[in-house]
Structure formats: C-alpha cells, structure tokens
Amino acid sequence: MGDGDKQAEAVGLLQQLGLKEYEAKCFIALTRKPTATAKEISDIADVPRTRVYDAIRILEAQGLVEIQHTNPQQYRAVPLEEAIQTFRRQYESRIENLQAAIDAIEPAETNDEPVTHEVWSLSSTDAITNRTHKLLEDAESEVVYVISAESLVTDELVKTLDEVAATDVDVLLGTVTAEIRDQLRERVPDAEVFLSELEWLHPNDGDKVAIGRMLLIDQSTILLSSVYEATGEEKAIFGRGFQNGLVVITRRLMASGLVPVRDPTQ
Numbered sequence: 635m636g637d638g639d640k641q642a643e644a645v646g647l648l649q650q651l652g653l654k655e656y657e658a659k660c661f662i663a664l665t666r667k668p669t670a671t672a673k674e675i676s677d678i679a680d681v682p683r684t685r686v687y688d689a690i691r692i693l694e695a696q697g698l699v700e701i702q703h704t705n706p707q708q709y710r711a712v713p714l715e716e717a718i719q720t721f722r723r724q725y726e727s728r729i730e731n732l733q734a735a736i737d738a739i740e741p742a743e744t745n746d747e748p749v750t751h752e753v754w755s756l757s758s759t760d761a762i763t764n765r766t767h768k769l770l771e772d773a774e775s776e777v778v779y780v781i782s783a784e785s786l787v788t789d790e791l792v793k794t795l796d797e798v799a800a801t802d803v804d805v806l807l808g809t810v811t812a813e814i815r816d817q818l819r820e821r822v823p824d825a826e827v828f829l830s831e832l833e834w835l836h837p838n839d840g841d842k843v844a845i846g847r848m849l850l851i852d853q854s855t856i857l858l859s860s861v862y863e864a865t866g867e868e869k870a871i872f873g874r875g876f877q878n879g880l881v882v883i884t885r886r887l888m889a890s891g892l893v894p895v896r897d898p899t900q
Contacts, residue, residue, distance in 0.1 A: 641662055644658075644662050645658040645659055645662055646658075648661060648662070651721050651724070651725060652724065652728075653693075654689075654692075656679075656681050656685050656686075656688070656689045657689045657692055657693055659679040659680070659681050659689075660675050660679050660681060660686055660689040660690060660693065660699075661693055661698055661699070661711060661717075662679065663675045663678040663679035663681075664699060664709060664710060664711035665711050665714065666678060667710075668710060669702070669708040669709065669710045670708070670709055670710070671706045671707065671708060671709070672686045672687060672690070672706065672707070672709070673706075675690070675709065690709055696720065696724075697712065697716075697720050698711065698712055698717055698720060699711055699712065700712060752873060752874060752875060753871055753872070753873040754871070754872045754873070755869065755870070755871055755872070756857075756859075756869070756870040756871070756872055757867075757868075757869050757870075758868070759866075759868045762846075762847065762857070762859055762868055762870045765857060765870075765872060766791075766847060766849060766857060767790070767791075767794050769849060769851045769855060769857060770794050770795065770798050770849075770851070771794065771798070772851070773798055773803045773851045773852060774803065774852055775802075775803060775804065775852050775853075776803065776804045776805075776806070776850075776851070776852055776853060777795075777798060777803060777804070777805045777806065777849075777850070777851055778806045778808070778849070778850040778888045779795070779805075779806070779807050779808070779847070779848070779849045779850075780807075780808035780809070780810075780830050780847075780848040780849075780888050781807065781808065781809050781810070781814060781818075781847070782810050782844070782845050782846065782847075782848070783844075783846065783861075784811075784813070784814055784817075786846070786847065787814060787817065787818065792818075792821045792822060795807070795818075795822045795825060796821070796822050796823075796824070796825075799822055799823075799824035799825040800824050804826070805822070805824065805825035805826065806825070806826045806828070807822065807825050807826070807827045807828070808827075808828055808829070808830035808848075808888060809827065809828075809829060809830060810829075810830055811829075812829060815827050815828070815829050830888075842862065842863055842864065843860050843861070843862055843863065844860065844861050844863055845858075845859075845860060845861075846859035846860055846861045846868055846870070847859040847870065848888055850888055854874055854875065855872075855873070855874035856871075856872070856873050856874070857870055857871070857872050858870060858871050859871075
C-alpha cells in the first residue's frame with residue numbers, strides 16, 4: 635500500500651469518526667509537517683485554500699489543531715496520542731448517549747412468554763465475537779467451547795475465559811491441536827482443557843467451509859459458526875432453550891474427547 639492509499643485510508647477512518655472530508659484531509663496534512671500555513675495545507679491536502687480556514691476552525695474547536703497567530707498564521711496538529719484520546723472520548727460519549735437514548739424508548743410491545751427454543755443467524759466476525767463474549771460473561775454454571783483455529787485464541791478471549799473460569803462456572807475448552815491445548819492450559823489455568831476427538835473439525839485443504847466456533851453456555855444456549863475459506867467470511871447460528879434438541883446433541887458432540895469422570899455432567 636503506497637502513501638496515497640494510506641492517506642486515503644486514514645481520511646476515510648477519520649470520516650467514520652465524525653470528521654468531514656476536508657477536515658480529515660487537513661488534519662492528515664498537518665500530521666505530515668511540524669507546522670504549516672493555510673497555503674501549504676491546501677497544497678498537501680489538495681483542498682481549496684478558502685475551505686482550509688473553515689476546516690481548521692472546526693479542528694481547533696475539537697482540540698485537534700493549534701494555531702500560532704503570526705503573519706501568515708501557522709497551524710499544527712496536536713500530538714497524535716492526544717488526538718487519539720480526543721477521538722476515543724468523543725466516540726465513547728456518542729456510544730453512551732446512543733445507549734441512553736435507545737434505553738429511554740418505550741418498547742412497541744412486550745412478550746412475557748418464556749423462551750422454550752429459538753434459533754437465529756448472525757453474520758460478520760465482529761458481531762459473532764461480540765455475542766461470544768457476551769455469552770461467556772453471562773454464563774452461570776457451565777461453558778463448553780471448542781476452538782478450531784489458533785486465530786480465535788485472542789488476548790481478549792483468554793482474558794474473558796480466565797475471568798469466567800475463576801468463578802463458580804465450569805469452563806471446558808476443547809481444541810483440535812495439542813499446541814492450542816497446551817497454550818490454553820497455561821493461560822487459563824482454572825479451565826478444563828481437552829483435545830477434541832471430532833476429526834471433522836480439522837480443516838482439509840479441499841474444504842471450502844471450515845468450522846469456526848462451537849460454544850455452549852449452561853447447556854441451553856449455543857453458538858456455532860462457519861468460515862468460508864476463500865473470503866474469510868464468518869456466519870453463525872445462535873440458539874437457546876432447554877427444550878432445544880439441537881442443544882442436547884451439540885453438548886454431547888462437543889464433549890467428545892473429555893474424560894467422562896472429569897465432565898461435570900457425568
């Protein structure tokens with residue numbers, strides 16, 4: 635990726651964080667020089683000079699740019715660490731405001747009927763990861779998680795598993811390789827880690843779709859995902875309900891390889 639592509643990517647990300655195009659371009663231009671005049675910013679950022687002044691005024695108001703009142707005026711971006719903190723505070727504030735606004739909205743209807751069984755689909759790795767962590771954090775008695783790829787063993791996942799395993803929740807972790815098993819035994823010492831005997835979890839070169847995550851919470855809630863090898867796209871199904879036969883079958887399959895005497899359900 636060349637400098638032009640990197641700058642375009644940075645501008646796009648800044649726009650996602652709330653800046654307009656010219657504001658983002660001017661800020662990126664200022665990160666490339668210790669100080670710059672409006673003309674220099676215009677030349678570097680390819681922004682009309684008359685629009686530079688408006689963009690700088692907004693960036694200054696957000697605490698992203700400093701001005702030296704010389705003739706001509708000099709501008710500079712605040713240190714990158716400060717800018718990142720500013721964006722983080724703004725982003726978190728918007729998230730909090732959004733949550734408060736949605737929480738304040740009255741539901742269109744209520745359903746007090748108990749859930750017996752349900753199955754839903756999820757798409758995108760971010761959504762599936764978020765649901766995985768939420769399910770782990772909400773576990774009350776047991777977690778069974780079969781991990782089929784080392785890429786899923788992130789620091790964030792290990793931290794969550796370690797915190798859950800340190801409580802009264804039984805955490806059973808199945809892996810498809812001895813390397814992942816040994817890694818998890820060291821990093822999540824309070825969990826029961828075993829080598830899964832589900833041979834079909836091991837990816838083959840000719841497979842177009844590979845098993846991603848297999849998670850069972852409290853013997854009532856499941857999350858199963860698959861990954862399309864060509865694109866890396868991940869899709870999952872999420873189901874819950876004590877009367878869900880799929881949950882029963884999944885629990886028995888996922889515990890394959892775990893010594894029965896060490897299985898809390900035996």
